[in-house]
Amino acid sequence: MTTASDKAYAEIRGLILAGDASPGTPLREEALADIVGVSRTPVREALKRLEAEHYAIRTSGGRLVVAAWDGDDVAEIFALRAMLEGHAAARAARRITPDALLALKACNQALQAAVAGDAPxxxxxxxxxRRFHDLVIGASASARLATMLASLVEQPIVRRTATRYARDDLMRSAHEHDQLIQAFAARDAEWAKAVMAAHIHRALHAFRTASPSK
Amino acid sequence: MTTASDKAYAEIRGLILAGDASPGTPLREEALADIVGVSRTPVREALKRLEAEHYAIRTSGGRLVVAAWDGDDVAEIFALRAMLEGHAAARAARRITPDALLALKACNQALQAAVAGDAPxxxxxxxxxRRFHDLVIGASASARLATMLASLVEQPIVRRTATRYARDDLMRSAHEHDQLIQAFAARDAEWAKAVMAAHIHRALHAFRTASPSK
DNA sequence: CGTGCAGCTCTTGTATACAAAACCCCGTGC
DNA sequence: GCACGGGGTTTTGTATACAAGAGCTGCACG
Incomplete structure (x- = not known):
């Protein structure tokens, strides 16, 4: 069963990401409870999570408002992802099992198939x-890394980036994944780290050129 | 006012760190509420936090037990700290203000004074x-980094390390801080990053030699 | 003697009630 | 006209009550 707390988290996060709740908007527990259709208790837990993930910030009193993310913030998120996922790739290169390697290959083939035709x-x-990156993180076998990255991988940013990708950008991603798989097969931790870091830095670049104002 | 939730967090964390609750011990909300002297609600929030920080893990059912940390875990924590605090130092080198630099110098002088005499x-x-490192993180001006590092800087590890430091090890720390201050004064981000990373890697080494079994 | 299931207990998840603190608005004094 | 309280209102923090699910115990049966 999906708990009421998770439902509240997903819905409130959705409100923020969709822009229904713009930066600075107060997040009141009771109002959100009415919207989501649960009581204050699970809403409260959801808000704590959103606060921890910097979707919301707490004012001097105990009140929460939607956080504002500027370009610097986005750059910092990508920089942290590059570091941490690079580290994850290095760990994964040392630990990966043949099965996990096969799963990665299959995943990347599916990914390539998705963008192969005329209409990607x-x-x-x-x-x-997303699955590919999750597999890598899983192969790194570090619960800490997994939770840290979970709070960093902001689906909305990925989405905004990818919808504006030209198709050969998507292809390039697939090729970088291939390189990563090669590094894993060779058990070369430094290589894997470098490929992953480059992969994510390019994603930031793509994001930047797609939305210049940010 | 310090909230009941914070009190519960501090006390339960204390129980775990003191070893009163050894790995595998179940953490039941009502029992802890009785111990701390508050109701289940704030205990629940405290437990969520402890879970997020990997002090506790959740079993297949929804129950929490005290987490076991092995040597690999400790190594991973130090590796992450080296990366993230290195990054923080680099950011700080670019952004630090004259005032913050003075504060760092004063802090490190106090630190040196504490270990100067015969009985450190x-x-x-x-x-x-701790204050020194917090000042650096503050100067890095990244809320994300601050929260990530907060969950990583495990006072107990630092304590266990430092209590076994020989005095010239403590002095060496102070000297490394001096180097860091020089790098900040020079606004040399790469230098600062390298010094910080080395500083933390040495701390892991000291911890390792002090407690060989872990 | 081992296995499976029924019933019960214990634990968590959620709702609601109450307490206390923060905010806001408005009137008052300067 | 503006700063400053004061009181009501809103909002969060905490306690408690209730519901639902997980796990354990012990008995029956193979």
Missing amino acids: DVARFLAEN | DVARFLAEN
């Missing part, structure tokens, strides 16, 4: 891409 | 050391 299936690309 | 004041050393 961006949604499927995103899903497989 | 380890408790004071630890407090000033």
Whole structure:
């Protein structure tokens, strides 16, 4: 069963990401409880989580408002992701099992298939891409890394980036994944780290050129 | 006012760190509420936090037990700290203000004073050391980094390390801080990053040699 | 003697009630 | 006209009550 707390988290996060709640908007527990259709208790837990993930910030009194993310913030998120996922790739290169390697290959083939035709299936690309990165993080076998990265991988940013990707950008991602798989097969931690870091830095670049104002 | 939730967090964390609750011990909300002297609600929030910080893990059912940390875990924590605090130092080198630099110098002088005499004041050393690192993180001006590092800087590890430091090890820390201050004064981000990373890697080494079994 | 299931207990998840603190608005004094 | 309280209102923090699910115990049966 999906708990009421998770439902509240997903819905409130959705409100923020969709822009229904713009930066500075107060997040009142009771009002949100009415919207989501649960009581204050699970809403409260959801808000704590959103605060921890910097979707919301707490004012001097105990009140929460939607956080504002500027370009510097986005750059910092990508920089942290590059570091941490690079580290995850290095760990994964040392620990990966043959089965996990096969799973990565299959995942990346599905990803390539999604963008192979004339009309790339961006949604499927995103899903497989997400899965690919999750597999790498899983192979790194570090619970700490996993939770830290979970709070960093902001689906909205990925989405905004990918919807504006030109198709050969998507292809390039697939090729970088291939390189990563090669590094894993060779058990070369430094190589894997470098490929992953480059992969994510390029994603920031793509994001930047797609939305210049940010 | 310090909230009941914070009190519960501090007390339960204390129980775990003191070893009163050894790994595998179940953490039941009502029992802890009785111990701390508050109701289940704030205990629940405290437990969520402890879970997020990997002090406790959740079993297949929804129950929490005290987490077991092995040597690999400790190594991973130090590796992450080296990366993230290195990054923080680099950011700080670019952004630091003259005032913050002065504060760092004063802090490090206090730290040196604490270990200058024949009988080093380890408790004071630890407090000033903590403050020094917090000042650096503050100067890095990244809320994300601050929260990530907060969940990583495990006071117990620092304590266990420092209590076994030989005095010239403490002095060496102070000198490394001096180097860091020089790098900040020179606004040399790469230098600052390298010094900080080395500083933390040495701390892991000291911890390792002090407690070989872990 | 081992296995499976029924019933019960214990624990968590959620709702609601109450307490206390923060905010806001408005009137008052300067 | 503006700063400053004061009181009501809103909002969060905490306690408690209730519901639902997980796990344990012990008995029956193979």
